[in-house]
Amino acid sequence: METYQVTVYHSKETNSCTLNNIYIKLRGEKGTSEQNWLSGNECYVGTVYLLLTCIVQIICKCCLDPFLKISPEDNWFPKKIEVKAPNGKIYIFPMYTWITDFQIHCFREGQGLSLTVNEDCTPLGKKKRSEELEQRKEAYRWKESERGLPDHVEARDPSQLPLDAQFTLRKYLGFGGVAVLDYIWTWFETFSEHYVKNNWRDDDFFGYQFLNGLNPMLIKCIKALPDNFHVTDGMISQYCKGNLDDEIKKGNIFLCDYKLLDGVETQEIHKTKQYLAAPLVLLYKTPKDKLVPIAIQLQQKPAADNPIFLPSDSQYDWLLAKIYVRSAEFNLHQLNFHLLRTHLLAEVFAVSLLRNLPMVHPLYKLLIPHTRYTLNVNVLARNYLISPNGFAASGGDGMYQILKRSLSSLTYTSLCIHDDIKERGMENIPNFYYRDDGCRLWDILHSPYQNFMTTFCSPQYDFGGWMPNLPSTMQCPPPTEKGKATEETIMAALPNKYTTCKAIETLFLLTQQYSDFVKLGDYPEEHFTEEKPRELIKKFQEDLRKLSEKIKERNKILPVPYEYLDPENVPNSVTI
Incomplete structure (x- = not known):
């Protein structure tokens, strides 16, 4: 009888192995092996013709706790299975998914050509493809987003996601358990300091x-000033020695416009009203190739109570205007x-x-x-x-x-x-x-x-x-x-x-x-x-x-x- 050597590779993540009984079948176009128990990492299965459309069937069966007489939850995360054929050829079955129930799970051989729906023409292949997608559509449901935002997966809490989409234990511990203050003070002594x-x-x-x-996505080189930003030549004489229109034509004038923030409703924090500007910022590329601000208007609508702040203003006026831009x-x-x-x-x-x-x-x-x-x-x-x-x-x-x-x-x-x-x-x-x-x-x-x-x-x-x-x-x-x-x-x-x-x-x-x-x-x-x-x-x-x-x-x-x-x-x- 020809035999096929099966090797299972486990993830090194915590809790990825299982105590449950695992059984395997190999299915090809011309045959199916008997169901065999995976003892440790290897097993041998009976005669089956392994072709490029070969499928591994994995079956989990619960292992009763001998003392408590119950079946504990014991999920399993295998990385891949390798099958060595009698002729020495090795077939690899990528898995990389949590198995959390006692159902039959099928995995396709991965070394053949990656198959699109038109290339996967065998009845067995089409059937397994369809079953896999039906299971995923049930596991990953769309939820229509509230307030007109992009739709997203239906889950109120990460625990409601399939295990494949959840943080690993190591990720959870790292994400929630970092010593924030220690790191912050270390940072203050380096980059910030x-x-x-x-x-x-x-x-x-x-x-x-x-x-x-932080955000290199907003700035743009302008061909004309916005209609709501009335900057004059006299305002910018400290930096621009020439005419503003000439500097615009040379490609030296840039704009950052925060119009998306105009009129946004702000909140209270600890019963204190908060504020947000919607600035327009004009910048100039100097002959030394430095980019510097030359005018700031903190609100979109020109008005007497909405002045254009300039580098020539008092140091605190100019600094405060820049701080509102940064906010x-x-x-x-x-x-x-x-x-x-x-x-x-x-x-x-x-x-x-x-x-x-x-x-x-x-x-x-x-x-x-x-x-x-x-x-x-x-x-x-x-x-x-x-x-x-x-x-x-x-x-x-x-x-x-x-x-x-x-x-x-x-x-x-x-x-x-x-x-x-x-x-x-x-x-x-x-x-x-x-x-x-x-x-x-x-x-x-x-x-x-x-x-x-x-x-x-x-x-x-x-x-x-x-x-x-x-x-x-x-x-x-x-x-x-x-x-x-x-x-x-x-x-x-x-x-x-x-x-x-x-x-x-x-x-x-x-x-x-x-x-x-x-x-x-x-x-x-x-x-x-x-x-x-x-x-x-x-x-x-x-x-x-x-x-x-x-x-x-x-x-x-x-x-x-x-x-x-x-x-x-x-x-x-x-x-x-």
């Missing part, structure tokens, strides 16, 4: 952050560019993938690593961040206002970095490291061997850990006249200690690299077992390594190294 804390007041650093800081930056970035464009949109793709593509499909194999933890972290975000009791000015209803406006203004091209850079006229401005690194990374991702969405390591905590540089809210309304600001009025306007602590703690948690971090290009789960995809993955990883080397070499000469799009720092999925 040496740069942000010492430079946050400077116009150079204020302008630099629009290119390489607007916090709110717009967190809700539009971070929550909506990164988390909520990634969830739409993740749920669609899980509901529509079986494990054998090449797109499933390609995309599934880039959905890791996304559903779990998004459920947490909906429960704790999009809530009435937040730490930002735009909490409660204001959050939904910003999210809805941001969604309605979202375009496909704004998600494609080359198109977005061109539409904003940002192709030629120097020292724009987000553009340089991002476009190179995009080109690698969209080569013939890769095509997927990912996110990058956010600099939120680096720039927001020093609160005056990025206050989450303001406790006083924006100034309506010049000459009134003092150090005392600035301190009164900044958020209180409680709000500051909550904001910094959240930024810290959102930007840490946890122990189970998987960088872009690493694939701990081997879904592709064919030779050609493996070669392409190696080429992809090599391209990422070369890009990382170039970024590190450039950063050696920068006063503030730009490390956020170094592939070694980019996560493989939206995980925090």
